Amino acid sequence: MGDKYKQKWVSTKLKVKGNKYKATDFSNKLIAEYEEKETSKAPADILFTNYLMQWLEKKKNKVELTIWEGYRNSTIKHLIPYFENLGLTLNQLKPKHFVDYYDFKFSGGRLDGKSGGLSNKSIKEHSIVIKNALNNAVIEETICKNPALHVPLPKNKEEKSQIFLNANQANDVLHLFKGHRLQPLIYMTLYYGLRRGEVLGLKWSAIDFKNNKIKINHTVVKHTTTIAKDKTKTEASRREYILLPEIKAVLLDLHKETKTNKRLFGKEFQNTDYVFTWPDGKPYRPDYITSAFQKVLAKNKFPKMRFHDLRHSCASILYDKGWELKDIQTWLGHADIETTADVYTHISNTRKNNMTKDIQHTFSL
16 A cells, blocks of 8 residues: 555756755656646546446436436447457547447347347447447546547448328328227327327327317337326427317217226226326337337238338328428427428418318328
8 A cells, every 4th residue: 555655756867956946846847747647547548348337327317217228228238248358448449449349230230149230220329329428538538539439330221211101101001000099099190290209198188178279298208117207309399289170089089988997997097197098097108009000010011110100201291281391390399300491480370270271181090
C-alpha cells in the first residue's frame, strides 16, 4: 500500500544556489504533466465490455424502461459475447472492429442457431448502443473521438422494411379476420393509422360518444416488460380524432359486450378501462397482437407483413385519396412523414371534418 504513493525523484539539472524559483516552477510543471498523463491514460485502459456495462447501468433511469431493455438485450446477448473474446480496451478500438462486428452479425450472427444474419433493424439497434456509449466516453474525455461514429451499416437491399396496402388489399385483410377478436382492432388501426401501442392503450374514458370525439393519449408498449403510460411516442402523437360513424358503431357494440362480460365475471372482471381486452377485462399483450396477426395471415396464405404495416397502409391510402402530406402527418400523429410537411403549421377543424367525411365508408367488415 505504501508503494502507491512512493515519492519520485527527478533531477532539475540546476545548481542549488540561486535557483529556488526555477526549481519550484520545474517541479510544479512536472507534477502537472504527470497527473495529466495518469488521469488521461487510466480511464481509456478500461475494457470496452466493462465500459458498456457501466454505460448501461447509468442509462437505466435516464430513458424509458422499454428502451433500456432494448439496450440491455443488444448489449448482453450480442455485444458483450463478441467483444469479450477480443479483449479490447477503449483506446484500442478502431473503426475496423465495428465493420467486422456488423458484417459478422449481418452474415451469420444469429443466436437461435438458424442460418443467415440479423435484420437491418437489429443491426441498427446495436449500432445505436455502440455509438451512444462511445459518444458518452468522448463527453467524459475518456477517449478523444468515437471510432464507431462514421462506420456504415451493411444493408440487405432485398429486405422490405415496410408494406403499403391499397384499399382493396386492406379490405381483404379485414375479411381474413372475420369472426376473430382482432378484427375490430384492425378496423380501427386502418382508419386512424394507429400504432400498436396506441390502439392497445385506447381507453373508454378517451372516447366521447356524445360529441363524437376520440383521444389518443395513452399507450401500452413492450420489450421485455409491458408498460402502460399516459403519454404518446411524441408530442405530435397526442391527438384527437372525430369519431367516424362506422367506428362508433363498432365501439358501441364492444362497449355493450364489455358491460355484459362485467356482469358475467363479477369480481373476477378486471376494471382496466381498456377498450380491447379479453372477456375478463384483461388487456391484450402487445406480443399477442403481433403473433395472432401473423398466424391468421399465414393460415390464409396472405403475404407476410407486420402489424405496423397497417399504419403505413393507412398513410398510403390517404395519399391515394389526394390528401396533402401535412394532412396525413396530422392524421397519423407523425412527426416527419416528409420534410416538406413542416412548411404547414395548422390544420383547421373544417378541413379535418372534410378529411373525416372523405375517409368514411372506405373499409367494411
